[in-house]
Amino acid sequence: MLQAIDLTKKYGNQVALNSLNLTVKPGEVFCLLGQNGAGKTTTINLFLGFLQATSGEARVNGIPVVPGQPETVKHLAYIPEVVMLYPNLTSLENLDFFSRIAGFDYDREALEAYLLRAGLREDAFDKRVGNHSKGMRQKVGIAIAIAKNASAVLMDEPTSGLDPGATHDFTETVKTLAGNNTSVFMATHDIFNAVNMASHIGIMRKGNLVHVLRADDISSDDVRQLYLETIR
Ligand SMILES: Nc1ncnc2c1ncn2[C@@H]1O[C@H](COP(=O)(O)OP(=O)(O)OP(=O)(O)O)[C@@H](O)[C@H]1O
Structure with a gap:
């Protein structure tokens, strides 16, 4: 609240x-x-x-x-106008990294489930976010928010x-x-x-x-x- x-x-x-x-x-x-x-x-x-x-x-x-x-x-989780992620890491690697910073250690299956819940298509899971559209970066950001249990x-x-x-x-x-x-x-x-x-x-x-x-x-x-x- x-x-x-x-x-x-x-x-x-x-x-x-x-x-x-x-x-x-x-x-x-x-x-x-x-x-x-x-x-x-x-x-x-x-x-x-x-x-x-x-x-x-x-x-x-x-x-x-x-x-x-x-x-x-x-x-809290924060989704700015442009979500800041590591461009050389994939969607899954970014989610894993930011989840760990927040104190959560998830296996691949769990990380995938968060990305799916945030609406990211499966074919983007292993792609580097440097090539993601703004909407895709946002979905990774929202997956981080969900995984962090914000x-x-x-x-x-x-x-x-x-x-x-x-x-x-x-x-x-x-x-x-x-x-x-x-x-x-x-x-x-x-x-x-x-x-x-x-x-x-x-x-x-x-x-x-x-x-x-x-x-x-x-x-x-x-x-x-x-x-x-x-x-x-
Ligand atoms: N660091 C600062 N020093 C002085 N004034 C500031 C500072 N940051 C914001 N302001 C002023 O505070 C007021 C509110 O700014 P704010 O950025 O919160 O507006 P906003 O509604 O988010 O606008 P936008 O839609 O452009 O993002 C504005 O008049 C702005 O000029």
Whole structure:
């Protein structure tokens, strides 16, 4: 579970994030929309402990995030816009390597099962990731998150630059993660997909979370309309 409690980040006089309060429970997918500079990446970086909050608190499974301390990091996985993997290692070797770093030693069969659950095709298991598409790298990243048993996955612009087929695969994988009781928190500009996969949609403007909507209750046209009204 992820929680932000009056979470605030200032750079000098500039408020990047203003007293954010939100909770992402197990199995929920929270998609955060907002223009460039709204504070989405700042929020993710505060949860990851990459940044020190000016005031307030980010919590992971009830544990306060303290930069440099591993207690919360071990419960998290991070899928950035471009997933960083070792290009000369294969999908399986990358998964094995990052699983070991997280303290898990899996046999080949188990590693293959994680890659399959993340939606990677079997013919890519033994190929070097240096030649993988963005969508394939993401699937390896998601397999790492599943293998690590992360209780929350943070994602920054994961669908930008994906073709429609890869976006569809990604959406399905996110639903699988949520079905396994993982909390998913995603910064995105992709309103249509946000409505497709989210349980909750947040709209942020200039560091403020202005709206939180339940995705079940709203169409992508309505979200787009509200988004445009919010940012104007
Ligand atoms: N290191 C920094 N020093 C000063 N200001 C910063 C720094 N990092 C971010 N900011 C400012 O904080 C605000 C929020 O930035 P943030 O990157 O969180 O926005 P974002 O919503 O993720 O935007 P994008 O969609 O472009 O990634 C912006 O006004 C940005 O200029």
